Each structure stands twice: as structure tokens, then as C-alpha cells.
Amino acid sequence: MRPLILVSNDDGFNYPGVKALAQVAREFGEVVVVAPLLHQSAKASSITIAEPLRAIKKQEEPGLTVYAVNGTPADCTKLGLGQLLDGRKVDLVLSGINHGHNLGNSVLYSGTIGVVLEGVMAGINSIAFSYDDYHFDTDFSPCLPYIRSIIDSVLKNGLPQDVCLNVNFPKLDQPFKGIKVTSSAKGVWTNTWDHRTDPRGIDYYWMLGSYDERNPDDNTTDMYWARQGYATVTPIHIDQTDFDSMTAVAKLLE
Numbered sequence: 001m002r003p004l005i006l007v008s009n010d011d012g013f014n015y016p017g018v019k020a021l022a023q024v025a026r027e028f029g030e031v032v033v034v035a036p037l038l039h040q041s042a043k044a045s046s047i048t049i050a051e052p053l054r055a056i057k058k059q060e061e062p063g064l065t066v067y068a069v070n071g072t073p074a075d076c077t078k079l080g081l082g083q084l085l086d087g088r089k090v091d092l093v094l095s096g097i098n099h100g101h102n103l104g105n106s107v108l109y110s111g112t113i114g115v116v117l118e119g120v121m122a123g124i125n126s127i128a129f130s131y132d133d134y135h136f137d138t139d140f141s142p143c144l145p146y147i148r149s150i151i152d153s154v155l156k157n158g159l160p161q162d163v164c165l166n167v168n169f170p171k172l173d174q175p176f177k178g179i180k181v182t183s184s185a186k187g188v189w190t191n192t193w194d195h196r197t198d199p200r201g202i203d204y205y206w207m208l209g210s211y212d213e214r215n216p217d218d219n220t221t222d223m224y225w226a227r228q229g230y231a232t233v234t235p236i237h238i239d240q241t242d243f244d245s246m247t248a249v250a251k252l253l254e
Contacts (some may be wrong), residue, residue: 003029003091003155006119008076009098010040010111013058013068017097020140021129022064024147025094028155030063034080036111037068041100043111045074045118053079073111077118092155093119096129097140097147101168103222104185104211107236116164120238125154126164132171132226143169146179146231159235166234170226177229184234185223187213 005025009018013035025031037056048071059066067084069076073095081090095115102110112128119126127150131143150167159165166184169176194206213223222232 004085004088005029005031005092005094006077006080006085006090006124007031007033007094008035008073008080008115009096010036010043010073010114011099012036012039013066015099016136016138017099017131017140020144021094021097021147022066024144025092025151026063027148028151029091031065032080032085033064033066034069034076034084035067036073036076037070040072040111042109043072043074043114044109045114046072047074047078048072055079055084072114074114074118077115081118081122081124090119090122090124092151093122093124093126094129094151095119095127096131097143098128098130099136099138100130100134101132101170101226102128102130102166103168103226103232104187104213105189106211107166107184107234113166113236116166116236117238120162120164125159127151127154127167128165129167129169131169142172142176143231146176150233162238163235164238166222166236168222168226168232168234170229170231172229174229176231178231180225180230180232182222182225182232182234183220184236185213185218185221186215187211 007022022031053071055067055069095112098112107113116126116128189209190212192208225232
């Protein structure tokens with residue numbers, strides 16, 4: 001029996017990135033896309049609990065079914081795994097291809113990453129893919145051979161327990177130099193607020209902001225190697241406990 005692959009994203013079910021990823025995934029198994037009805041970037045792992053979710057079947061053909069859900073990326077993954085697949089065992093969860101990168105501390109905000117965190121919490125091998133091109137009509141073809149190879153490897157070999165992958169492709173004018181396994185770059189978002197006043201005299205604010213990387217010369221990070229022209233693969237562990245500091249914290253509380 002061919003693998004069953006659940007695909008989602010945060011840009012929305014009709015974006016070219018998720019369509020490109022679903023087409024590659026179909027080479028390996030049956031694909032069910034459960035993706036947001038509307039754009040849901042920066043939703044992280046948020047879920048909807050105060051209103052019902054609705055899943056609209058948008059497409060059905062041999063090997064591919066597509067649902068649009070009025071919820072977040074995590075909602076889509078949970079609903080797909082819990083209801084829409086009729087209890088069938090899922091072999092792989094894929095997220096993306098995101099229009100824009102998810103490097104460094106962006107993983108804390110990313111709906112793309114929220115998908116794979118749901119997958120790995122359910123005990124399923126999960127991979128997120130992002131490409132540093134924000135245009136709707138992005139050409140994803142430079143990424144596809146790498147995506148194909150990574151999916152094949154994970155289906156054959158699996159991933160370490162409680163680990164998912166965050167894969168990023170830089171936007172280049174030449175082919176990628178290869179793949180590097182990296183850590184997440186550390187930094188902070190410097191929020192630059194655009195303060196405006198609406199016609200009724202009420203203040204409102206647009207968050208702009210920029211990323212301030214702490215150690216741009218650290219050659220272990222995803223941002224460093226993306227700048228060098230490499231695709232990056234960062235393993236993410238769902239247990240965020242800092243075991244090394246537990247003793248020190250216990251002493252602080254004595």
C-alpha cells in the first residue's frame with residue numbers, strides 16, 4: 001500500500017507553493033491536502049476553540065483530495081488527522097512550500113512550522129519547506145529536486161523521535177550549492193510600528209519590524225548558510241525543556 005501523506009500550509013489552499021508540494025508528494029503516495037481557506041501566516045500553533053471549523057472539499061481525484069478549512073494551520077492538521085482521514089494511519093506530514101523563509105527565531109511565529117509541530121506531536125514524521133520568495137507566482141522548480149530527495153529519505157529512514165525538519169531554500173540567481181544541516185539563528189524582532197489615525201480619529205498600528213541577528217558570523221546557523229547559497233535543514237525538537245538548567249533553577253527556588 002502506498003504511503004498516506006497529509007499536506008498543509010499557512011498561505012492558503014489555493015497558493016502555488018502548496019500545489020507544488022502536493023504534486024511532488026503524489027510521486028510517493030496518496031495525498032490529502034488540508035489547508036487554510038484564507039491566508040494564515042504568523043499563526044504559529046494557535047488553534048480555534050471558540051467557533052466551529054468547516055472543511056470544504058475543493059478537489060477530489062485519484063491520489064489527491066483537497067480540503068479548505070476556515071481555521072489556522074494547526075487547526076487544519078489536527079482536523080485532518082482527527083476527522084477527515086477517517087482514522088487512517090498517516091505516514092508523513094508535509095508543510096509548505098511557504099512563500100517566504102522561516103529562518104532563525106521565525107519558527108516561533110510560523111504557521112508553516114505549526115503544521116509540522118502538530119504532526120510530530122502525533123508521532124508522525126513531519127517536514128516543513130519554505131522558499132525565500134514572497135511572490136504569488138513564485139517558480140518553485142529550483143527547490144523540487146531537493147524536496148523530492150528529502151521526502152524519499154525520510155519515508156525510507158524516518159526521523160529521530162519527537163523531531164521534525166525545517167527546510168529553507170534561499171532565493172538565488174544560480175543553483176543551490178547543496179544542503180547544510182544547521183541550527184536556528186538567534187536574534188530578535190525589532191518592532192517598528194507605523195502609527196496611523198483612521199477617518200474617525202481612532203489610532204491604529206501596523207507592525208513592520210526587522211530581524212536583528214545576534215551572531216551573523218556563526219557558521220552553524222541557518223541564516224549563515226542561506227547567505228552562502230545553501231538550502232538548510234534544521235531539526236526541531238518539540239520538547240522545549242532546558243534540561244541543563246533544571247538544577248540551577250531548582251537551587252534558585254530553594
